[in-house]
Amino acid sequence: MKKLTTTFAIIALCFISCKKEVKTEEPTPKAVDGVKTEEPVVEEPLDSAAQMKAWVAYATPSAAxxxxxxxxxxxxxxxxxxxxxxxxxxxxxxxxxxxxxxxxxxxxxxxxxxxxxxxxxxxxxxxxxxxxxxxxxxxxxxxxxxxxxxxxxxxxxxxxxxxxxxxxxxxxxxxxxxxxxxxxxxxxxxxxxxxxxxxxxxxxxxxxxxxxx
CATH class of the missing domain: 2.40.128.20 (Calycin beta-barrel core domain)
Incomplete structure (x- = not known):
C-alpha cells in the first residue's frame, strides 16, 4: 500500500506541475457575431494532498x-x-x-x-x-x-x-x-x-x- 501511495503521490505532483495557472474570477461575457456568450466556469485548484487522496481513492479496489x-x-x-x-x-x-x-x-x-x-x-x-x-x-x-x-x-x-x-x-x-x-x-x-x-x-x-x- 505504501508503494501504491507513493506512486500516486508522484502522479498527483506531476499533474499539478503541468497544470496551467487557473483563474478564479467570475466569467466575463464575450460577443460572438453580436451574441454574448459566457466563458466556461473554471474549477477551483486543489492542493497536492487533496489531489493525491483523490487519485488513491480512484485507483484502490472497492467493495464493488x-x-x-x-x-x-x-x-x-x-x-x-x-x-x-x-x-x-x-x-x-x-x-x-x-x-x-x-x-x-x-x-x-x-x-x-x-x-x-x-x-x-x-x-x-x-x-x-x-x-x-x-x-x-x-x-x-x-x-x-x-x-x-x-x-x-x-x-x-x-x-x-x-x-x-x-x-x-x-x-x-x-x-x-x-x-x-x-x-x-x-x-x-x-x-x-x-x-x-x-x-x-x-x-x-x-x-x-x-x-x-
Missing part, C-alpha cells in the same frame, strides 16, 4: 470490485436467443472462464462454445469506476467486428445490474439501443438478459443462465 472478484472461476452458460419478438427460441452453450486483472481492478471473461453450428469465442471486460460510481462492460466475439459497450449501476435490493448501450445493426448500418440486465441469483448462479429494439419496440433477444462449476 470484491463483488466482481466473487465470480472468479469457470461457469457453464446455457444460452437462449430470439431474433424477433415472440420468435422461435434458439439454444447454444458455452463456457466462461472469469478472472480479475490489473491488481483486481477489472474483471475479464473468456467464452468458448458453439453457436449456430459454428465455433464461438468471445471476451468481455467489466469495470467499476470509483469516481463515477458506474459499471462499464465491453464485449467482442468472433461473430462480428464491433465492440459492444454499455454502462449502468448495481441495485443492491434486486441484486441486479442494468446497463445500457448502443450497437450497430450490420444490415442497415444504423445504431440501435440495447439494454442488459445482469442478476446475481445465488452464489453459484447468474442470469444475463439482453433486450434489443425492433420496429421501435423493445424485446428480449437473449438470456444466459450461468452456473459455476
Amino acid at each position: 470490485h470484491k463483488l466482481m472478484a466473487d465470480e472468479v472461476g469457470t461457469w457453464n452458460c446455457d444460452m437462449t436467443f430470439w431474433s424477433e419478438p415472440n420468435g422461435k427460441a434458439e439454444k447454444a452453450t458455452s463456457t466462461a472462464n472469469i478472472k480479475m486483472v490489473l491488481g483486481g481492478r477489472y474483471q475479464e471473461a473468456s467464452y468458448q462454445g458453439t453457436m449456430m453450428g459454428q465455433p464461438f469465442e468471445g471476451k468481455s471486460t467489466l469495470a467499476y469506476n470509483n469516481a463515477s460510481e458506474e459499471y462499464t462492460t465491453t464485449f467482442i466475439d468472433n461473430m462480428g467486428t464491433g465492440m459492444m459497450v454499455a454502462m449502468g449501476k448495481y441495485d443492491e435490493k434486486t441484486k441486479s445490474m442494468e446497463l445500457k448501450g448502443e450497437m450497430v445493426n450490420p444490415v442497415n448500418g444504423e445504431k440501435t439501443p440495447y439494454r442488459e440486465v445482469y442478476t446475481i441469483v445465488d452464489p453459484k448462479t447468474r442470469k444475463m438478459e439482453m433486450y434489443d429494439v425492433k420496429n421501435g419496440s423493445e424485446f428480449k433477444s437473449m438470456e444466459i443462465i450461468m452456473t459455476k462449476k
